[in-house]
Amino acid sequence: MGKVTLKVNGERRELELAGETPLLWALRDQLDLVGTKYGCGIGLCGSCMVLVDGEPVQSCLMPAGEMEGREITTIEGLDPDGAHPVQRAWNDVDVAQCGYCQGGQILSAVALLRKNPQPGDADIDRAMSGNICRCGTYPRIRRAIKLAARYASDEGGASWPPPEMARDSAAARFCRSRCWLPAHWSSGLAGSIPPRRKNWRADAGRPTCMCASIETARSRSSARIRKRARA
Structure with a gap:
């Protein structure tokens, strides 16, 4: 000793x-x-x-x-308040699932962005190859690193959702289950949306929250059950 x-x-x-x-x-x-x-x-x-x-x-x-x-x-x-661009991006994209590996993932991402402020997909995959995520959050990790690069380059000016997803902030809203319902939806933006917020769909040309659809289906099912019970 x-x-x-x-x-x-x-x-x-x-x-x-x-x-x-x-x-x-x-x-x-x-x-x-x-x-x-x-x-x-x-x-x-x-x-x-x-x-x-x-x-x-x-x-x-x-x-x-x-x-x-x-x-x-x-x-x-890294930053006790979580204000580092990578920490902010990780939170905004909801990267973590169980979270066990995420400390190591974040530090590898920090090292990557210090060397390469604007990494491409191949750069990210190569730099993060030493980190394994059993929950399979790799697509979100890649997305968060790109968002962190935006945060760093814009000196905090970038935000989630990106401006193109909520041009009319008055029309954008959250549903009862807090899933993101953008004001101006287009299929071309679907790849930019974190999986946990991509629980809405296009219905007859209008953005429709999947939570609302599920709630409607439950209400109809309950009504049918009550009707049968009365019969």
């Missing part, structure tokens, strides 16, 4: 541990930075990803003793 000094999220921390202890366990067990997750322990899943000198590193493989003098950033150190 020895002493290791790490600079984590801008703070110098002195830890008592063996130098060969994986950085993952130094962060989780001694610094209580549990946003860095244990997934596989062999560097295959990316759940334990952190940034070391700005580069994504799988902390389960890195001995803590080799990290002295280097800048380590965990998901907790």
Whole structure:
């Protein structure tokens, strides 16, 4: 057992541990930075990803003793208020499902955008290849990275939904179940809508909320049941 000094999220921390202890366990067990997750322990899943000198590193493989003098950033150190462009985009696109892998996904996305402010699909797929999502949120991850690039380039001017989806803000509204019903719908925009908000359809040329359709179907079904009961 020895002493290791790490600079984590801008703070110098002195830890008592063996130098060969994986950085993952130094962060989780001694610094209580549990946003860095244990997934596989062999560097295959990316759940334990952190940034070391700005580069994504799988902390389960890195001995803590080799990290002295280097800048380590965990998901907790990105922005405590969630105001970083990538964090904002992740929230706006509703990327997370179970959320277990998302800390590592976000940090890999941050590293990508620092190197390539306007990545294409191939760039994103290549940069994110070290991160596995068992929930299969890859399409939303790609969408969020592109939105984060907009946020960063517009200095916060970009927003969700994009302006072209809600040109008439007075006509745009939310249904009872909070699904997005755009004022001006067109099939060409469907690919830009997060899956959790794409629960509406075009009906006779008008945007119709799927929640409303389901509610109508339930009401009709209940009415039929009551009618049969009276008969």
